[in-house]
Each structure stands twice: as C-alpha cells, then as structure tokens.
Amino acid sequence: MIVAGVTEELRARFGKARRVAALTGAGISAESGVPTFRGGGGAAIWEWRGRPVSELSSAELLASDPVTVWEWFDHRRGLLRDLRPNAGHAALAGWEARFPDFLLATQNIDGLHAAAGSRKVVELHGSIRHGRCLRCARRVVLPDSLPELPPRCACASPLRPDVVLFGEMLPEGAFERAEAAASACELFFVVGTSALVYPAALLPRLARRAGACVIEVNPEETELTPVVDATILGRAGDVLPAFLTPGV
Ligand code: BV8
C-alpha cells in the first residue's frame, strides 16, 4: 500500500503498539543537510576527487592508502561539524520513552540520532566521530582537527576510522541485536534508506517474515516498497512527527 501521509489505520496501530523497531539510512539525515549516497533509483551520487564512495569507503583502499581514506572521512567530518538533528531524529528519540520495547538500528555514521537524544541505538556501520586502534583496540573520540593523518593512538599505533567499510564485517553483535529486535517487534519502521546495502537491508524483510507490520518512510519508492505493508511517500521530518499529532 502506498500512501501520501499517515492514515488513521496506521496511527491506530502506532497507538496500540508495544514492541517497535526502526532502521534508518542516510535519508533521515538529509533534512539536516547531510548528503545522501544515492539519488533517485539508487544511482550513486557521491564521489570525491573523482572516486566513488564504494572505492573511498572500502577495506581495500584503507589497506593500500590509509591517508586518502582518512582525508575522505576528515572531509565528511568537516561537512557534519555544524549540522544538527532534524524533526525526524527528534521523533524517533521521543518514541524510545513511548514504547516499552524499542530499538533503533541505523546505517548512518553521523551520530545525529545520539545528538537528538536517542539512547537505544545500534550503529550498524560504526561512527565517523570515532577512531579505533588495531593494536590495543582503544576506541577514541576524534578531535575536530587531526594533528596528522592517520591520527595516532596513545599506544602510538595508527588509528583507523571506526566505520564499517564495504567488504568489512559489522561490529560484533550489532547485526544480531538489530535482528533480534526486528524478529520480535509488532511494528517495524524503515526510514530514509534505498535498502541496497546488506546485511542491513535484510532487517525489514526479517521483520515482515516474523509477522511485524513494516512501514517505509521515503519520498521515493525503493526495492523494499513491494515487500512492505505500507510506504508513506514523504520526508522523515514531516511524516514521523505526524504519527503523534492526529489530523496533521
Ligand atoms: C558485508 C560506512 C560481509 C561507510 C557503509 C552484492 C549483493 C549483496 C551484497 C553485496 C554485494 N556486493 C557486496 C556486497 C556486500 C556489501 C553491500 O551490501 N554492497 C552493496 C552496495 C551492494 N556490504 C558490505 O560490504 C557490508 N559488509 O557484507 O560483510 C562479509 C562477509 C564475510 C567477510 C567479510 C565481509 C558492509 C556494508 C557497510 C558499508 N558501509 N557506510 C561510509 O559511510 O562511507 S554503507 C553506506 O550506505 C552508508 O552507511 C549508508 O547509510 C548506506 C546505505 O545507504 P542508505 O543509507 O540507504 O542511503 P542512500 O543514499 O542509498 O538512500 C537514501 C534514501 O533516503 C533514498 O531512498 C532517498 O529517497 C531517501 N530520502 C532522501 N531524503 C529523505 C529520504 N527519506 C526520508 N526523508 C527524507 N527527507
């Protein structure tokens, strides 16, 4: 079912639900000014210094040219510096207190869900605000400006971005936590994702198979649209708050 806004039926389901889970992607941060990865139809729009995201954010490039990967993430940290969460992030943060059982899994590495007050968040693809040491496993919050690239750990080893690159495993236990919530929830929201990246894109399908009502929020149809219960064609910042404000 494709609808232009929150229907009374969806709002009633929302009002009765106790176990809710959500998966977000780059689209929920779009209204905060964060560029998404793919435009309409999933065509990659991001490239930097003439190289596509799939190459810049790859395990291979980190191994062969860590300085370029650090420059790429430093560039993006700079873009994020003054950006703030939007009404979509705020709505999801508010839902945490509303539902006895709530979990938010995000593919985003921008930290905007935490900045909006969400606490029960699984960062499936890590965090651009952190570095990780391969030698002593320390995880550090990165300063706004890095003295050298790659930055160094207190143990003097080079840090890597604490981000899951293409071809890398997700953080230990992250997918499993999200998978458990998707399999146990009554209502699963999938917001602002083209659902092209795996294994994150499996979560809405797992939720549906386990019997949840899956609601997609996206201004465009995606690969998921044919397999979800409802697609609300709209922006996250408009649609998510409308679940709590009847008649909007
Ligand atoms: C792994 C961090 C296994 C880096 C990211 C072929 C088939 C299936 C899988 C694969 C395959 N080939 C390779 C794979 C695996 C690969 C993958 O899925 N590739 C895809 C591209 C085909 N996956 C991996 O490599 C994963 N690891 O599989 O490991 C393994 C097994 C054994 C041994 C080793 C490994 C790791 C994937 C994680 C990659 N890291 N991010 C970085 O950020 O640079 S993924 C990256 O894409 C971001 O995290 C991003 O969030 C994510 C997904 O993109 P979306 O969030 O969906 O963003 P997108 O722009 O695409 O869509 C935005 C949507 O928002 C649009 O629909 C738009 O309409 C909508 N929108 C716009 N405005 C709004 C809005 N919605 C609401 N409101 C608005 N206002």
Ligand code: ZN
């Ligand atoms: Zn170290």
